[in-house]
Amino acid sequence: MTAAHGSSEAPKQRIVIVGAGFGGLNAAKGLAGLDIDLTIIDQHNYHLFQPLLYQVATAALSPADIAAPIRGILRYQKNATVLLGKVTGIDLGKRTVQLGDEAIPYDTLIIATGARHSYFGHNEWERVASGLKTIDDATAMRRSILLAFERAENTSDEAERRRLLTFVIIGGGPTGVELAGAIAELARAALARDFRRIDPKTARIILVEAGSRVLATFPEKLSAIAERSLRKLGVELYVGRPVTHIDADGAVVGNERIESRTLIWAAGVTASPAACWLGAQCDRSGRVIVDLELTVSSYPEVFVIGDTAHAEGKAGPLPGVAPVAKQQGAYVAQVIAARISGREPPGPFRYRNYGNLATIGRREAVADLGWAQLWGRAGWLLWSIAHIYFMIGFRRRILVAVEWFWSYLTYQRGARLITDMPAPGA
């Protein structure tokens, strides 16, 4: 099962990329010019712009605004074949990737399979506190948030109404902060006048962080600014208090029980099971420990990048963020190109940190650029420009810009659809 295009004399190098996120896709693009046989495998047919997923979950954007078909992106890259499917294992000896019943051979393998939620050993929490990694996660979260307001409008039980109008977000990293801000604005602005029996403005939005401050990877000053902005939006902060229990009716945070029907998990991730496939050494989060060229020790033909990899940076392991994955993808393409052409390899991978961004609601963001810090409107402006710029595809940019401009003007949410309802009850 190899790509059928092209006739060749010498057999081409077969390069297989598993995962078409930021890392895998950038690696594929970096290999564009080469006379190789490139296969990109993903379990979805789209590349997802994950940093904006929370906007789909909070009804501001549509799935198609932040996702683009992988085939479309690689349409003109003639050396690339895209396969839709779920990889279930890798045979390092035979050099094959297991995809359904088929074993796809490789000479060089790039694993960029990303990460999933981790419930720190409490897998039973997953049923009641869902996370946010895929489009389907996002539309499911949108459905539960919007349905909570609908059910609150319909119920005559006051305790249940309070429970329905209480939203608990667990985890104070960028995703948790962005979700809390967006839900607060949804309740206080977009939905404010839409109900007759409940006042959405009375909804409680609670952000829980076990550590001592939100946005722990940012400088302390920006964490403090973010906390102030969140409070201004009406978000209650439970900082320094770990969650000790979660069930369908609420959570226990520190010693306090909070009754809630909508619990959102933004606390932890674990790498995809690539380390198991490889039998490689991994860290606590399941990330494969890679060497300076991002390969797995004793398998120089196997690269691991992005959220799946544990690579050392100047100040400890590199974080699981999009820029790391993108730069690693581009770097790996360079290494492979150098190997094929017999050129000197580019030297060890080095991450260039251009900055960290997190947005709080629709008008503020914090940005740590290393050499400067921005917040408030200035931060938001930088954040908007950066995100629109980095989104793949010109069309996406126009549409997202239109949506945002519209939301900005009107506080409206365009994508407030409850789809795929299991059982539309009263």
Next chain:
Amino acid sequence: MTAAHGSSEAPKQRIVIVGAGFGGLNAAKGLAGLDIDLTIIDQHNYHLFQPLLYQVATAALSPADIAAPIRGILRYQKNATVLLGKVTGIDLGKRTVQLGDEAIPYDTLIIATGARHSYFGHNEWERVASGLKTIDDATAMRRSILLAFERAENTSDEAERRRLLTFVIIGGGPTGVELAGAIAELARAALARDFRRIDPKTARIILVEAGSRVLATFPEKLSAIAERSLRKLGVELYVGRPVTHIDADGAVVGNERIESRTLIWAAGVTASPAACWLGAQCDRSGRVIVDLELTVSSYPEVFVIGDTAHAEGKAGPLPGVAPVAKQQGAYVAQVIAARISGREPPGPFRYRNYGNLATIGRREAVADLGWAQLWGRAGWLLWSIAHIYFMIGFRRRILVAVEWFWSYLTYQRGARLITDMPAPGA
């Protein structure tokens, strides 16, 4: 369970509308100024612009482009309460609507619950040949169409590949014609260069119509033009041949068996079960036979409109199309307003037919305006303007216009996402 807003001396008229499609929503808007207690019930939280649903099913538009939250539309209409839920029955004696466990009282009732697919007694066909009535139908159809191409790319079984690349649309009305044209363009333009092992241009798109021509409600000349345009797009027409059998591997059309993995039902509809609830007289399609004021005989306080109603027009029963529903909704609001104020009622309902439109692919449409007929580019232009104009909400209009302009320029499809995959297999 009545709306809590407003204090009143005399009890207000309680008006309940079931269904927020074109009919129900227009009735609600027509009742905006009145000092009444208005409740709109729908099983979805959105109003759907159904005429463009086929564009969601064929990945040209996103669900949120053609749907808007009912609450948002009626936000400033203070006399209106929106309830999300499924009505299960009506008690004509007690004058209540059953919604879950609650009985909602009415003085006046408007039933505008629309229609569903009808398989002409072959309900077992529904599992393999799905129809197109809701957003979830559309995203499911989009998923099966896109997955068929993906699976064709992955399979090495030539017969299965042919089966996967054969699309059978059953029913040659506007929906069937529009779906066939859109799928043909998806295969021949949008996807043309995206695969490496299959050529999407070789896909067979088959439109089956049991009657003697497609678009039977249009003048014969326009049917002929539509058939020519469809053939030009590469659609195979099986006209005058009924489907006699459908299973998961294909269909029997006339005497011919067509192997196909994607069967689409656009052949027939039946009214929602309102007639059963009312115990009223209905026609073969389950539509409630209404009198000249669109009420049910012996229940002048119960109106039935839109696809749920069988109302007589100048040339037989009125068709189940959006303009009929909208005009009936507006009319019923006038009747109710007249009754409340003691004014003279407006006289029997009269449908004004401004024309029928159907589009074939991305550049052609047929339009029957009664006093004129348009086709080709001119028809398409009229169709585009009419649809953008009639879409509810200013924002929707901008976005749809941007999407269309983009598709027109590039032949691309923006919403080619396979979401909610049951089991992502190879």
